Amino acid sequence: xxxxxxxxxxxxxxxxxxxxxxxTPSVSRASASExxxxxxxxxxxxxxxxxxxxxxxxxxxxEGETVALLGENGAxxxxxxxxxxxxxxxxxxxxxxxxxxxxxxxxxxxIAAGIGMVHQHFMLVPVFTVSENVVLGDEPTExxxxxxxxxxxxxxxxxxxxxxxxVDPDTYVEDLPVGSQQRVEIIKALSRDANFVIFDEPTSVxxxxxxxxFFKIVEGLKADGKGIVFISHKLGEALEIADRIxxxxxxxxxxxxxxxxxxxxxxxxLMVGRPVDxxxxxxxxxxxxxxxxxxxxxxxxxxxxxxxxxxxxxxxxGEIVGIAGVQGNGQTELVESLTGLQPSMSGTVYLGxxxxxxKSPRAIHKMxxxxxxxxxxxxGLVLPFTITxxxxxxxxxxxxxxxxxxxxxxEASDRAERLVEEYDVxxxxxxxxxxxxxxxxxxxxxxxxxxxxxxxxxxxxxxxxGIDVGSIEYIxxxxxxxxxxxxxxxxxxxxxxxxxxxxxxxxxxxxxRIAGEFDGSASTTEIGxxxxxxxxxxxxx
Amino acid sequence: MSSDGDWGDxxxxxxxxxxxGVGSSLAQAMIVPVLAVxxxxxxxxxxxxxxxVDTLPLWGSDPAEAFRLTMDGIFNAFKALFLGSLGSPRAIxxxxxxxxxxxxxxxxxxxxxxxxxxxxxxxxxMLIGGMAALWVGFSLDLPAIVLIPLALAAAIxxxxxxxxxxxxxxxxxxxxxxxxxxxxxxxxxxLVDYLLKSSIYQAPGRNDPxxxxxxxxxxxxxxxxxxxxxxxxxxxxxxxxxxxxxMYRTTMGFEFRAVGFNPDGGRYAGMxxxxxxxxxxxxxxxxxxxxGANQILGLEPYRGISNFSGNIGFDAIALALLGxxxxxxxxxxxxxxxxxxxxxxxxxxxxxxxIDLVLVLQALIIVMIAAPELVRAIYRIKTPEQEAGTTMSTxxxx
Numbered sequence: 018x019x020x021x022x023x024x025x026x027x028x029x030x031x032x033x034x035x036x037x038x039x040x041t042p043s044v045s046r047a048s049a050s051e052x053x054x055x056x057x058x059x060x061x062x063x064x065x066x067x068x069x070x071x072x073x074x075x076x077x078x079x080e081g082e083t084v085a086l087l088g089e090n091g092a093x094x095x096x097x098x099x100x101x102x103x104x105x106x107x108x109x110x111x112x113x114x115x116x117x118x119x120x121x122x123x124x125x126x127x128i129a130a131g132i133g134m135v136h137q138h139f140m141l142v143p144v145f146t147v148s149e150n151v152v153l154g155d156e157p158t159e160x161x162x163x164x165x166x167x168x169x170x171x172x173x174x175x176x177x178x179x180x181x182x183x184v185d186p187d188t189y190v191e192d193l194p195v196g197s198q199q200r201v202e203i204i205k206a207l208s209r210d211a212n213f214v215i216f217d218e219p220t221s222v223x224x225x226x227x228x229x230x231f232f233k234i235v236e237g238l239k240a241d242g243k244g245i246v247f248i249s250h251k252l253g254e255a256l257e258i259a260d261r262i263x264x265x266x267x268x269x270x271x272x273x274x275x276x277x278x279x280x281x282x283x284x285x286x287l288m289v290g291r292p293v294d295x296x297x298x299x300x301x302x303x304x305x306x307x308x309x310x311x312x313x314x315x316x317x318x319x320x321x322x323x324x325x326x327x328x329x330x331x332x333x334x335g336e337i338v339g340i341a342g343v344q345g346n347g348q349t350e351l352v353e354s355l356t357g358l359q360p361s362m363s364g365t366v367y368l369g370x371x372x373x374x375x376k377s378p379r380a381i382h383k384m385x386x387x388x389x390x391x392x393x394x395x396x397g398l399v400l401p402f403t404i405t406x407x408x409x410x411x412x413x414x415x416x417x418x419x420x421x422x423x424x425x426x427x428e429a430s431d432r433a434e435r436l437v438e439e440y441d442v443x444x445x446x447x448x449x450x451x452x453x454x455x456x457x458x459x460x461x462x463x464x465x466x467x468x469x470x471x472x473x474x475x476x477x478x479x480x481x482x483g484i485d486v487g488s489i490e491y492i493x494x495x496x497x498x499x500x501x502x503x504x505x506x507x508x509x510x511x512x513x514x515x516x517x518x519x520x521x522x523x524x525x526x527x528x529x530r531i532a533g534e535f536d537g538s539a540s541t542t543e544i545g546x547x548x549x550x551x552x553x554x555x556x557x558x
Numbered sequence: 559m560s561s562d563g564d565w566g567d568x569x570x571x572x573x574x575x576x577x578x579g580v581g582s583s584l585a586q587a588m589i590v591p592v593l594a595v596x597x598x599x600x601x602x603x604x605x606x607x608x609x610x611v612d613t614l615p616l617w618g619s620d621p622a623e624a625f626r627l628t629m630d631g632i633f634n635a636f637k638a639l640f641l642g643s644l645g646s647p648r649a650i651x652x653x654x655x656x657x658x659x660x661x662x663x664x665x666x667x668x669x670x671x672x673x674x675x676x677x678x679x680x681x682x683x684m685l686i687g688g689m690a691a692l693w694v695g696f697s698l699d700l701p702a703i704v705l706i707p708l709a710l711a712a713a714i715x716x717x718x719x720x721x722x723x724x725x726x727x728x729x730x731x732x733x734x735x736x737x738x739x740x741x742x743x744x745x746x747x748x749l750v751d752y753l754l755k756s757s758i759y760q761a762p763g764r765n766d767p768x769x770x771x772x773x774x775x776x777x778x779x780x781x782x783x784x785x786x787x788x789x790x791x792x793x794x795x796x797x798x799x800x801x802x803x804x805m806y807r808t809t810m811g812f813e814f815r816a817v818g819f820n821p822d823g824g825r826y827a828g829m830x831x832x833x834x835x836x837x838x839x840x841x842x843x844x845x846x847x848x849x850g851a852n853q854i855l856g857l858e859p860y861r862g863i864s865n866f867s868g869n870i871g872f873d874a875i876a877l878a879l880l881g882x883x884x885x886x887x888x889x890x891x892x893x894x895x896x897x898x899x900x901x902x903x904x905x906x907x908x909x910x911x912x913i914d915l916v917l918v919l920q921a922l923i924i925v926m927i928a929a930p931e932l933v934r935a936i937y938r939i940k941t942p943e944q945e946a947g948t949t950m951s952t953x954x955x956x
Contacts, residue, residue, distance in 0.1 A: 358825060379828030388826070396826040399819045410816065411827040419809045426807075 133206025457488025642904020657896025679739025687847020717847020
């Protein structure tokens with residue numbers, strides 16, 4: 018797009034119309050008597066080559082209303098919102114504000130039309146202060162282009178006072194906890210006079226108490242007459258916060274419901290397209306001998322900071338131990354150290370009584386440890402490899418997958434065929450590149466590879482992050498099967514629901530230490546408090 | 559927190575995975591190189607037309623005649639190019655002769671690409687490998703059947719050693735191979751100059767950097783009578799087969815490719831990334847060393863001279879890109895460049911087109927290979943991603 022498209026808009030008069038529509042000061046709209054603006058997506062279709070991401074989707078949101086957009090990964094939610102925010106151009110269909118079609122070619126068009134977006138991954142400059150981030154792209158300047166810091170600060174203060182978004186304008190963003198960074202994003206959207214705010218998976222990075230705070234903010238925005246679109250795959254949150262819930266499946270809106278009419282089970286069924294078991298079926302655990310014993314383990318992170326600080330715990334055969342905690346509290350380093358990927362600073366790790374502290378990843382793998390890594394695309398898979406190649410990624414050097422120095426590809430293909438079948442990997446064939454599979458199927462490839470032998474210990478990190486409900490259900494049941502077959506299982510997840518669903522015992526990690534130990538039936542509140550480092554420190558953040 | 563389809567911060571390796579074609583299907587891998595060559599030839603024709611100083615003024619007065627003359631010129635140039643590269647046994651010999659070092663050096667670069675390493679130091683590795691082979695070639699008095707394999711082995715060891723230094727530096731200190739191999743090129747260049755003036759190598763009675771000649775038994779036997787094609791070409795063919803077997807049929811090649819695409823994935827799968835870096839560089843250097851041996855034992859005067867590797871190490875990068883880092887692709891790319899080199903000389907002689915046009919053609923091919931979007935835009939071809947769509951199967955069915 019260039020100067021001409023802009024010219025085109027001026028010529029057609031659309032730009033002028035939308036400008037006047039959204040320039041109405043938002044303050045005056047607080048009175049309910051005034052007409053409410055409506056944001057409407059009308060017959061939106063987005064065709065990517067080979068994939069119909071959105072198929073004739075309609076969505077409306079009025080000011081003062083919260084609409085939740087629910088759907089599995091790949092259902093087309095994000096595509097739809099990227100259209101709404103001007104990042105994609107729809108193949109057909111239009112976006113209207115107050116019945117006026119808007120030419121939406123870039124985010125600046127969306128901003129001009131009064132649409133703000135809070136992305137899942139924050140778009141902030143860490144080394145800038147809060148106020149600098151808020152004015153970025155629309156800086157108040159003094160003589161010679163200096164940024165008018167006072168005006169910038171005042172903008173932040175005005176908005177944070179009005180909506181209770183507490184944050185110090187002069188703090189550097191990198192020093193802020195995630196919850197506050199999100200507030201900065203919200204302030205940024207509001208400072209551009211957004212009438213409609215889109216939140217993309219806003220709670221996925223927050224602790225339970227931060228989620229509560231976030232809900233209060235959303236209520237405040239709504240009360241002030243903002244229209245909210247809340248994208249999520251978390252059923253409970255949608256029920257709690259939304260006035261209306263729109264469910265997408267395979268690029269279509271399949272249902273529109275009001276929270277009081279539905280249950281979580283009903284929502285899940287609408288999302289997936291068939292009844293789903295939300296409660297993981299699992300019997301009482303029968304813990305046997307200790308398989309994994311961690312004694313006073315300390316690990317440094319990449320920057321040389323103490324990430325794991327003297328942790329001691331054990332995992333027994335036949336039980337699932339869940340490690341809960343907000344991401345970045347040393348879970349990554351703990352798992353990497355247990356699996357031999359990262360050296361520990363002090364302490365000892367015993368596996369079946371044997372000291373494995375300094376063993377290599379391969380040696381640990383050979384002791385029948387299955388490792389489902391935190392980031393499947395970064396370390397769990399080689400994306401440009403085929404399914405077959407990924408299936409043998411950590412057993413290629415052993416018979417029968419290799420004979421001497423040569424690979425035995427027919428044996429590898431047989432194994433891949435069998436596992437694709439057995440683990441329900443949805444794929445056109447085993448010679449397909451894993452990069453073309455959906456997240457859930459990619460994860461099933463990893464799980465198949467790791468579980469396809471007599472496993473004594475399972476270490477699974479974020480085993481279901483970002484994958485669809487059906488795959489989650491499947492992977493959870495596989496993990497429980499491993500437990501019932503006598504394996505010791507260690508689950509690390511920042512999804513408290515997942516930890517609670519699977520674990521027989523729960524450890525909460527905070528700043529590299531165990532901040533609490535609970536049994537599987539502990540309440541979310543108790544665990545949530547421990548995730549913030551216990552009662553005493555909860556106030557600090 | 560990488561979302562599906564997010565390649566993380568692997569921007570650079572993703573670029574050359576794309577550009578080098580590693581991991582794409584055969585048809586996808588072929589289309590851009592073939593079109594690049596075709597386009598380069600068309601542009602070459604335009605250049606011939608535009609530089610035909612005698613005909614240009616005619617376009618004003620007699621366009622029909624000008625057109626005829628221009629077409630004649632282009633036709634003659636390409637005819638000479640064709641005859642010089644394929645038109646006679648001598649021409650074919652010259653093509654294969656010129657292709658031999660290019661194929662070996664191209665394989666060296668391609669092996670590196672496949673494992674995610676950019677070996678710019680092929681020239682230096684050729685120099686060291688060639689000098690090692692030369693030393694064997696003039697100091698041992700053995701029959702050819704023993705001497706030539708020994709000389710090749712020395713070239714392999716020499717090249718592998720020189721490249722292995724860069725691999726070791728990367729594995730142990732993280733030093734980027736692009737920097738270290740370039741620096742090792744300079745060291746090799748001047749080390750060879752020094753050796754050529756030392757009493758070990760220098761031809762008796764000479765003051766300039768030139769070595770004594772290799773024994774006759776060490777000189778590569780010719781294959782087509784008096785024509786220059788020699789057994790080095792067979793070595794290159796064997797190397798193509800070996801590299802294919804290594805990369806696609808052995809556990810070592812599996813490790814090379816896994817680490818090349820995703821070092822973190824390799825580490826997680828229990829591979830020693832450091833060891834892979836060292837061994838990939840060693841294999842790459844060994845192939846470069848063979849190319850070096852070919853440049854001394856495979857052509858007159860069978861002596862070491864200053865910078866005898868010439869530009870081959872850099873042509874090899876273009877070749878590996880054109881061949882999409884696949885050994886068979888490299889073979890064909892090497893044959894093409896060999897043909898251009900052999901035919902270019904004929905074109906200069908018979909049609910009066912400077913041989914530099916061949917360099918322009920090669921450069922055009924490289925530009926279009928390095929920017930595949932350019933070719934795709936010209937011919938409106940969809941990218942592999944667009945063809946495949948974002949996902950082939952979504953999650954989970956109803």
